Amino acid sequence: MFENLTDRLSHTLKNVTGKAKLTEDNIKDTLREVRMALLEADVALPVVKDFVERIRERAVGQEVQKSLSPGQMFVKIVQGELVKVMGDANEELDLAARPPAVIMMAGLQGAGKTTSVAKLSKWLSERKKKSVLVVSADVYRPAAIKQLETLASEVGVHFFPSSADQKPVAIAEGAITEARNKHYDVVIVDTAGRLHVDEQMMTEIRDLHAAIDPVETLFVVDAMTGQDAANTAKAFNDALPLTGVILTKADGDARGGAALSVRHITGKPIKFLGMGEKTDALEPFHPDRIASRILGMGDVLSLIEEAEQKLDKQKAETLARKIQKGKGFDLEDFRDQLQQMKNMGGMASMLDKLPGMGNMAAMAQQKMADEKPFVQMEAIINSMTPQERRFPDVINGSRKKRIAAGSGTQIQDINRLIKQHKQMQKMMKKVSRKGGMANLMRGLGGMKGGPGGMGGMGGMMPPGGRFPGM
Template identity: 85%
Template sequence: MFENLTDRLSQTLRNVTGKAKLTEDNIRDTLREVRMALLEADVALPVVKDFVARIKERAVGQEVQKSLSPGQMFVKIVQSELIAIMGEACDDLNLAAQPPAVILMAGLQGAGKTTSVAKLAKFLTERKKKSVLVVSADVYRPAAIKQLETLANEVGVHFFPSHVEQNPVDIANGAINEAKNKHYDVVIVDTAGRLHIDEQMMEEIKVLHRAVNPIETLFVVDAMTGQDAANTAKAFSDALPLTGVILTKADGDARGGAALSVRHITGKPIKFLGVGEKTDALEPFHPDRIASRILGMGDVLSLIEEAEQKLDKQKADKLAKKLKKGKGFDLEDFRDQLQQMKKMGGITNMMDKLPGMGQMSQLAQQKIDDKPLVQMEAIISSMTPSERANPDIINGSRKKRIAMGSGTQVQDINRLLKQHKQMQKMMKKVTKKGGLTKLMRGMGGMKGMGGMMPPGGKFPGM
């Protein structure tokens, strides 16, 4: 997300950071570039005009003139105004209600509403430790009811059954009564979507809203629709007392116009970003972190939080103890590391959140996808336990068998074994004095990104 905007703004702001003094004249071109970058990112015109005007006012004002490094202060102003556009802080869900707290989900058909219900249920269950009941009041699409039931089972939350013959209000009230009787903390109500906004749809959801009186009314919108997302959100905001927005498919939106427009146009905060198809691909929206990513400054805090949630601490501790005892880093350990990397969204996801690595992340995206990681895992899984524990016994005939079992070539096996040798050497350095420093040096000596690239900078099959 924001790749195009990050490229343009990074280049533009680089031209101004070295200025000894900022005047209206010498920032005119920079502001023009900023304006064009935002318009190309499909940010709504009123948002762009207000944003540029505020930067101009502050850039030629006292806070810059008194600064020792005006150019850097200009970048800081751009960052703070980006944060202001998207909302000053992360707006958490308000669940401070007599249980069950009711969350109503609204949006157009195809925006990812039903999937977002499941993602939000999983988020509340795992991160907020809430018991959640989900229900579908979409009586127009039997498939939507079945889809939510399937997703509820997948994420391990309870599903309240409904049928197309029922009234949406009766369905929602039935679920709320069930939640009261069985002491659920939260009820999430999925509503019917339409292909476009119409009066019948709006009237129906107004009636439903009045009946259930939700503490949170979230509008689900597709980030890929750009500033249209903000305009659609405005239409729903006029009809319903929205409390926030979930922006879906943000991982596929290279422009980021929706994220920068929604808050300004609707006055409602973006509360979550949908960043993938998996049920755990829902992130709280942090305006300050997003602003840093847009300006190529990375998002280390989100990376740390992601690691804490997704990485297996027990496996990490087990590996550390194993290495301390002098036992080698075998292919079973290597496969564990590949699986951990997949949990973190692969190399490109991690690089995208590291300061100054935005362009490298795009380069990596062009040359690497997650298929090679899957292929490497398949190769190791095609080995016997003794081969994984002792790779030195893997001779020519074994390589042919492994290649056939994993659908790869013998040269792919050779590449993986060579990379494993390099990882083994680095792991030995970790266990010695000054391990981390030596590990980083070892990584620096390897070709490719972060030391995870094999010889020649290619993964098997590339």
């Protein structure tokens, strides 16, 4: 996300970082470039005008003239204004109501509402330890109810049955009664979408909202529609008392216009980003972290939180002890590391959150579509015998042919994997000799600081971050 905007702004802001003093004249061209970068990112024009004017006012004021490094201060101003336009801080869901807390999801057809219901229910049950009941009041879209039932089963939350011949209000009220009787913490109501905003739709959803009085009314919108997302959100906000927005398909949006426009136009906070199709691909929206990503400064905090949730620390500790005792890093260990990286959303997702790695993340995203390299490498290792995985040096020509046939790959793919494994093996030995293996593999400890720096993530990445085809 934001790749195009990051590239443009990074290039533009380099022109002012060395300035001794900022004046109207020497920032004029930079502001013009910032304006163009935002417009190309499909940020709404009123947002762009207001944003650029606020930067101009702050940049030529006393605040910068007193700074020892005005150029760096200019970049800080841009970052601060990015945070401000997106909402200052993450706004959490308000679930303080008497149980069950009711959340209503609204939005256009195709925006990803039903999938977002499943993602949010999983997030609430795993991160907030809430018992969740989901229900579909979408009686118009074929198979909508069945889709939610399937997703609820997949993420392990309870589903309240409904049918297309019922009224949406009756469905929602039935689910809330059930939740109250069985002491669920949260009820999430999926509503019907339309292909466009129309009065009939708005009347129906207003009636549903009045009947169930939800504590949260979240508007689900496709980030890839750019400033249209903000305009659609405004139309819904005029009809409903929205409490927040979920931006879906944010991983496919290279521009970022929706994220920068929604808050300004609707006055409502973005509460979550949908970052992929998987049911755990939902991130709380932190404006300060997103601003850092836009400016190529990374988002290490989100990476740490993800690591806490998804890394198998026990495996990491076991591998650290194994290598410290002088035992080699074999192909089974390599496979474990690949699986850990997949759990973290893949190489592109990790690089996107590391400072200065935005361009590499975009390259990785292109080269590693559909996680094909991960799948291929796992297939190759799985096609080996336990002895071959533990002692890769025994893999000769005839064994390579058998492994290639078993994994549906070519012999050159086997050779590439073995070469990468040897490179990683060397790195592990080097780190072990320096006494840094524990930091490298503990992940969280390594990322939070100290001599290991970001070493914790290095344990999951082949040297140079390169995989087949990259």
